[in-house]
Amino acid sequence: MHVIVDFCIVPLGVGVSVSAYVSACQRVIRDAGLDHHMHAYGTNIEGPWDDVMAAVKRCHEEVHAMGAPRITTTLKLGTRTDRDQSMQDKIDSVNA
Amino acid sequence: MHVIVDFCIVPLGVGVSVSAYVSACQRVIRDAGLDHHMHAYGTNIEGPWDDVMAAVKRCHEEVHAMGAPRITTTLKLGTRTDRDQSMQDKIDSVNA
């Protein structure tokens, strides 16, 4: 099952700046070999369900390991069985 | 890693009423033996990360198997390493 997600991780208890934690997660996602695109309020990721979810879990583990005692993440997950659709296809179909 | 999630699954392409699909997911979550509480805009679930995520995946599989060609899910995921906290603990600490 292919999935497109939008992933926004928020560490709590580490002060007001969270960019170092978000940056660490960008590396986790890149190291997982997954297509992704960061925007101003999260990161789009696509790939096989288990691979994407494993990367999300590794992000939580990594951010805790960096010292964040608490994390709240928002995730949107899109799957479809009627046809293949990439992140770029979604953008193209709105622009068409 | 213990997680508390808020899970809201939305099937597309099946008309305006989605309650049959949400109800099927309630059974998936219950059959997984996970603590859960349904509210008017989703379901709180808590348990070990892998068990909760496996239930979310089974919900997508089940809703597709029921005929929904497309699904969009919203998931919030909370983890913490500083102390144990259940869903009820969170509610109690606000009410205190």
Next chain:
Amino acid sequence: MHVIVDFCIVPLGVGVSVSAYVSACQRVIRDAGLDHHMHAYGTNIEGPWDDVMAAVKRCHEEVHAMGAPRITTTLKLGTRTDRDQSMQDKIDSVNA
């Protein structure tokens, strides 16, 4: 336009415990006279669009006034034109 929302406010830069801020928002919502139900990962609120959104804005103002320098909120918003539906109706239709 009637709306049912799910509202989850997260103050950043105030440490790991956020219950005092969530509790202040419960008072804002109650004082607005809006039907609401708190769960373990947010609060369902229903009412006229403008009234609900005004309460959400007051929550941001109140939480900043309490000292939080940064806030990230997650909001789901449901509207429909085919029929009236309350928060309890949604729960009842899944349980039916």
Next chain:
Amino acid sequence: MHVIVDFCIVPLGVGVSVSAYVSACQRVIRDAGLDHHMHAYGTNIEGPWDDVMAAVKRCHEEVHAMGAPRITTTLKLGTRTDRDQSMQDKIDSVNA
């Protein structure tokens, strides 16, 4: 109060393809004169709170007027009082 939001509108009861509705919302947001960036799972918008929220409401009105009987939207809202920060600033600070 300046806000950066991430906005994802999902019409229900109109079949599996939602791109025409998302495209209409892009026009609403552009006509409101708000800075915005569409990605594969939503649209980042920034500006004064009341202007951004008015655009979100107009999107619901427009999508209902186009024939969608039901809408579920996911919105993230970020505000901060410690400093000014644009959408591009957020991306730059992660990349730095």
